[in-house]
Amino acid sequence: MSKNSDEKIKRIVIVGGGTAGWIAAAGLSSLYKSDDLSIRLVESEAIGTVGVGEATVPHIRHFNVKLGIDERDFMQKTSATFKLGIEFCDWNRKGQSYVHPFGAYGEPVGGVGFHHHWVRMRKRGDTRSIDDFSLPVKMSHMARFMMPSSDMRAVESTFSYAYQFDAGLYAAYLRAYAEARGVVRTEGRITGVNQNAETGFVEAVVLESGEVVEGDLFIDASGFRGLLIEQTLKSGYEAWGHWLPCDRAWAVPCEATAANTPYTRATARDAGWQWRIPLQHRVGNGYVFSSGLLSEDAARTTLMANLEGPAQAEPKMLSFTTGVRKQQWNKNVVAIGLASGFLEPLESTSIHLIQLAVTNLVEMLPDMRFCDDDRDEFNRVMHLEYERVRDFLILHYHATERDDTPFWDYCRTMTIPDSLAYKMALFRERGVIVNYKDGFFLEPSWLAVYIGQGVIPRDYDPLSERISDQALARYMADYAGKVSSAVQAMPSHAAFLEQYCPSAIVSRRATVGAV
Amino acid sequence: MARLKSILICGSGVAAWFMAAGLSRALEGQGCRITVLDDGATEDSACLGRAVLSLPALRAFHGVLGLSEDQMIKAARVWPYTALNMGTYHIGIGDHGARLNTVAFHHFVTWLRQGGHKADIDTFSIPALMASAGKFTRPVNDPNSVLSGFSYGLVLDVGRYSDLLRTYAVSRGVDVAEGRLTKVDGSGAQIASVHRDQGAPLAADFYIDATGEPARLMSAVEVPFEVDLYLNANRILPALPHDTGVPMMSAGCQMLPVMGGVISDEAATNGDGRAFVQGRRAQFWVSNVVAAGHAAGVLQPFMGHELQLLHTGFTRLIGLFPDDGMSPVLAREYNRLMTQTFDRVRDFVLLPQVLRGQAEGPPELARKISQFKSRGRVVMYDEESYSESFWVSVLMGEGVLPERYDRIIDSMEPERLTQQLIKMRDIMARAVSAMPPLKAVPVTSGVPA
Numbered sequence: 020m021s022k023n024s025d026e027k028i029k030r031i032v033i034v035g036g037g038t039a040g041w042i043a044a045a046g047l048s049s050l051y052k053s054d055d056l057s058i059r060l061v062e063s064e065a066i067g068t069v070g071v072g073e074a075t076v077p078h079i080r081h082f083n084v085k086l087g088i089d090e091r092d093f094m095q096k097t098s099a100t101f102k103l104g105i106e107f108c109d110w111n112r113k114g115q116s117y118v119h120p121f122g123a124y125g126e127p128v129g130g131v132g133f134h135h136h137w138v139r140m141r142k143r144g145d146t147r148s149i150d151d152f153s154l155p156v157k158m159s160h161m162a163r164f165m166m167p168s169s170d171m172r173a174v175e176s177t178f179s180y181a182y183q184f185d186a187g188l189y190a191a192y193l194r195a196y197a198e199a200r201g202v203v204r205t206e207g208r209i210t211g212v213n214q215n216a217e218t219g220f221v222e223a224v225v226l227e228s229g230e231v232v233e234g235d236l237f238i239d240a241s242g243f244r245g246l247l248i249e250q251t252l253k254s255g256y257e258a259w260g261h262w263l264p265c266d267r268a269w270a271v272p273c274e275a276t277a278a279n280t281p282y283t284r285a286t287a288r289d290a291g292w293q294w295r296i297p298l299q300h301r302v303g304n305g306y307v308f309s310s311g312l313l314s315e316d317a318a319r320t321t322l323m324a325n326l327e328g329p330a331q332a333e334p335k336m337l338s339f340t341t342g343v344r345k346q347q348w349n350k351n352v353v354a355i356g357l358a359s360g361f362l363e364p365l366e367s368t369s370i371h372l373i374q375l376a377v378t379n380l381v382e383m384l385p386d387m388r389f390c391d392d393d394r395d396e397f398n399r400v401m402h403l404e405y406e407r408v409r410d411f412l413i414l415h416y417h418a419t420e421r422d423d424t425p426f427w428d429y430c431r432t433m434t435i436p437d438s439l440a441y442k443m444a445l446f447r448e449r450g451v452i453v454n455y456k457d458g459f460f461l462e463p464s465w466l467a468v469y470i471g472q473g474v475i476p477r478d479y480d481p482l483s484e485r486i487s488d489q490a491l492a493r494y495m496a497d498y499a500g501k502v503s504s505a506v507q508a509m510p511s512h513a514a515f516l517e518q519y520c521p522s523a524i525v526s527r528r529a530t531v532g533a534v
Numbered sequence: 535m536a537r538l539k540s541i542l543i544c545g546s547g548v549a550a551w552f553m554a555a556g557l558s559r560a561l562e563g564q565g566c567r568i569t570v571l572d573d574g575a576t577e578d579s580a581c582l583g584r585a586v587l588s589l590p591a592l593r594a595f596h597g598v599l600g601l602s603e604d605q606m607i608k609a610a611r612v613w614p615y616t617a618l619n620m621g622t623y624h625i626g627i628g629d630h631g632a633r634l635n636t637v638a639f640h641h642f643v644t645w646l647r648q649g650g651h652k653a654d655i656d657t658f659s660i661p662a663l664m665a666s667a668g669k670f671t672r673p674v675n676d677p678n679s680v681l682s683g684f685s686y687g688l689v690l691d692v693g694r695y696s697d698l699l700r701t702y703a704v705s706r707g708v709d710v711a712e713g714r715l716t717k718v719d720g721s722g723a724q725i726a727s728v729h730r731d732q733g734a735p736l737a738a739d740f741y742i743d744a745t746g747e748p749a750r751l752m753s754a755v756e757v758p759f760e761v762d763l764y765l766n767a768n769r770i771l772p773a774l775p776h777d778t779g780v781p782m783m784s785a786g787c788q789m790l791p792v793m794g795g796v797i798s799d800e801a802a803t804n805g806d807g808r809a810f811v812q813g814r815r816a817q818f819w820v821s822n823v824v825a826a827g828h829a830a831g832v833l834q835p836f837m838g839h840e841l842q843l844l845h846t847g848f849t850r851l852i853g854l855f856p857d858d859g860m861s862p863v864l865a866r867e868y869n870r871l872m873t874q875t876f877d878r879v880r881d882f883v884l885l886p887q888v889l890r891g892q893a894e895g896p897p898e899l900a901r902k903i904s905q906f907k908s909r910g911r912v913v914m915y916d917e918e919s920y921s922e923s924f925w926v927s928v929l930m931g932e933g934v935l936p937e938r939y940d941r942i943i944d945s946m947e948p949e950r951l952t953q954q955l956i957k958m959r960d961i962m963a964r965a966v967s968a969m970p971p972l973k974a975v976p977v978t979s980g981v982p983a
């Protein structure tokens with residue numbers, strides 16, 4: 020019988036020290052002892068990182084727990100704020116906004132999802148917004164925060180949260196973690212790649228200094244360029260620009276002028292959208308746009324004109340092609356992060372996809388035989404994840420009434436993938452939300468975006484009517500009441516941060532307040 | 535668009551009465567009239583064998599109906615079970631061991647074996663241990679207890695279970711139409727009315743085809759039956775029962791202990807007995823008719839898929855419940871979900887046969903097997919009815935030992951780990967030996983729902 024020990028890979032080389040590289044280094048070093056599996060990371064300060072990627076989704080907490088990271092320490096050192104969701108402004112119509120919360124709307128009554136009951140009451144003339152039944156939406160509106168309750172019956176348990184943090188500090192945090200667990204970092208620019216003449220497998224990367232770094236498995240975390248996965252192995256790219264036409268972003272940090280909001284904001288603009296990510300010590304901003312419909316200069320001007328405080332740096336421009344690498348794992352190279360593909364940060368999914376890739380790599384970790392099974396399964400699973408996120412993003416652009424610019428007119432009228440079209444039809448018809456085993460946006464997320472962007476069910480589940488109008492009205496009033504008194508009792512987000520995890524960086528808020 | 539005012543269920547047996555009972559409860563107070571018209575079939579419409587296993591999830595259905603286990607024991611000769619005896623191994627209803635350092639337990643079995651230890655995964659499964667020792671107790675709610683990681687199902691006498699559901703449905707106002715089904719009028723692509731040997735034809739807003747394999751309504755709207763390409767058994771014969779205390783499955787022969795005896799049926803590829811063809815409808819819902827039980831699909835007996843599929847179909851139908859507009863969007867989603875559900879169940883039924891080299895399998899199953907063989911990964915698709923532990927039991931039970939275990943184990947301290955695993959096994963063995971015997975259970979306990 021063959022044994023694991025006969026064929027084990029002994030050396031992993033991570034190419035790149037951006038968020039992706041350090042997540043991989045931290046994740047792997049938390050699981051494998053360095054004498055069993057050596058991990059080396061090569062990065063070039065001269066090349067640098069993209070320096071963005073500051074808003075997350077709640078899954079990051081599971082990842083942190085697995086690493087044994089202490090939350091307060093983590094938040095202090097990355098100058099993090101809490102995130103309860105994303106506020107979308109002007110997406111459906113100008114002047115309209117909604118929050119996509121990390122949490123539920125109401126709770127099922129009589130075995131029927133809450134939103135069916137809400138649609139029913141609405142048809143009877145009830146004008147209350149579905150927001151009244153979501154604790155995290157109300158918390159966002161009022162900028163309050165408290166830890167979710169572990170008592171599943173309490174309304175205070177109906178939300179989750181993520182973080183907004185400084186990308187540079189996050190990478191540094193993970194670097195310290197990984198180095199403490201034996202990951203060896205090498206500074207230097209990679210100028211050559213040695214491949215096996217027969218198999219094409221990567222055997223080593225060669226640094227500018229002449230140093231040769233050999234490995235058994237290479238993780239390509241080199242960013243957009245895809246140093247190994249594309250430049251060396253030519254794995255190919257599936258582009259999705261026809262569904263997600265943005266291909267550029269200007270990014271710039273600015274000073275904070277108001278108290279921190281516990282959510283990210285995404286504001287629709289003429290040819291794309293602008294993000295706002297509040298951290299403890301500053302605010303991250305950026306304009307994601309379509310260069311075919313708006314010049315780079317004009318986009319820059321729009322961004323700079325829409326900052327709440329003075330810019331802290333020159334804006335930086337990034338170009339990208341939305342899509343996914345045809346093979347994220349090819350030969351002995353596994354691409355993660357920007358090297359594996361790109362989905363715009365509308366739902367803050369990239370860091371999650373990196374963590375998912377690391378989890379899947381652990382699950383499918385190859386040995387020296389590099390059997391196709393391991394690779395194929397990884398590629399199958401990751402491709403599916405990318406596609407499911409993609410569909411959710413397309414929904415934001417497509418479900419709109421806006422026709423005021425060529426950009427929005429295109430998005431509103433474009434042909435969407437079948438996998439999304441049938442989901443929208445089901446919701447429109449009868450409020451049915453499609454669920455998958457994989458695919459991390461769950462019911463409340465779809466619900467938030469559908470309703471927020473004007474996709475309102477024509478009809479509701481007829482079984483809702485097992486509950487009388489009066490009983491339902493009473494239940495809904497009661498639930499809304501519980502939500503509103505729970506929010507009232509919470510401290511402000513700013514106050515909570517101040518006592519829980521004040522940023523290690525000197526706060527500028529005091530001086531800003533005087534302006 | 536208006537709510538459905540009437541539903542006509544055609545058929546008899548478990549499929550018809552399961553749907554009638556479920557709908558009568560779900561549509562309570564909605565003013566929807568539910569009628570059952572017997573099709574005169576002599577064989578059950580959902581179960582090939584004379585006894586059938588239920589899986590724990592079915593308890594939720596009985597819970598919604600308000601049927602207690604006590605009632606079921608009295609009426610349906612019910613017997614609880616925690617594992618299916620496969621001859622050389624058990625398929626337990628519950629976890630194996632416990633996850634350590636995020637690694638699924640079965641990897642440790644591979645690790646122990648590679649290290650030269652004898653490690654039988656059954657000895658790390660409380661429900662399997664219970665079955666082989668003839669013990670039974672109900673699981674406890676405390677997640678820290680060894681007695682929390684398993685569940686149990688029921689062995690049901692098919693005829694009596696059907697009668698129980700029928701009594702329930704009728705007591706809740708379901709009408710039984712006089713006469714027998716003779717002819718179905720399918721005009722265009724929908725059912726217009728159903729004729730009978732006495733009285734006027736019956737028409738309804740919505741129809742359920744529970745007529746078993748002939749699928750008389752589905753045939754009327756011309757939904758084809760797709761023969762399964764992999765499963766070969768086509769006969770079910772009454773067989774000689776062994777004396778067994780727990781459900782047993784060996785060489786196609788299923789022996790199910792019910793109160794007062796053992797019911798034994800054998801699936802075979804020739805001989806007399808009841809003939810059947812395995813496969814499923816190309817669609818399960820078209821226009822105004824939904825298929826349930828054998829009208830939807832037929833699979834040889836294994837571990838409770840008959841009632842599981844009925845239950846899933848019922849739950850989905852309620853989740854996508856139509857109004858008189860009969861939107862094709864709802865039917866399309868139902869068909870997508872049920873097709874996947876059915877095919878994944880088929881894969882599970884097929885698994886032991888493929889592993890014994892008696893049958894081929896579809897690519898999805900081939901991937902599952904090769905991933906497990908290669909590295910102990912259990913690939914789970916959308917709409918699976920059987921959770922990971924079921925697959926692991928059969929794969930390992932049939933002798934598939936993964937070539938590799940999860941490497942994270944190499945970063946754990948081997949001596950300590952071995953001790954930990956031995957201790958785990960001892961705790962389980964002790965817990966089971968302290969349990970009361972299975973035979974004592976249904977007679978002595980008050981058995982809550």
Ligand SMILES: Cc1cc2nc3c(=O)[nH]c(=O)nc-3n(C[C@H](O)[C@H](O)[C@H](O)COP(=O)(O)OP(=O)(O)OC[C@H]3O[C@@H](n4cnc5c(N)ncnc54)[C@H](O)[C@@H]3O)c2cc1C
Nearest residue numbers: 035036037038039068069072209241242356357364369370
């Ligand atoms: C505009 C924009 C906004 C975003 N917002 C979010 C967000 O809100 N939330 C979110 O989750 N994600 C967001 N992302 C994505 C997120 O920024 C990235 O997923 C994340 O930063 C990972 O990047 P990376 O590590 O793959 O690449 P990079 O940061 O580009 O790192 C590449 C690394 O490779 C090294 N390298 C490259 N070539 C060589 C070489 N030849 N030799 C040596 N080293 C080399 C570089 O030095 C660097 O260390 C955003 C992305 C963009 C473009």
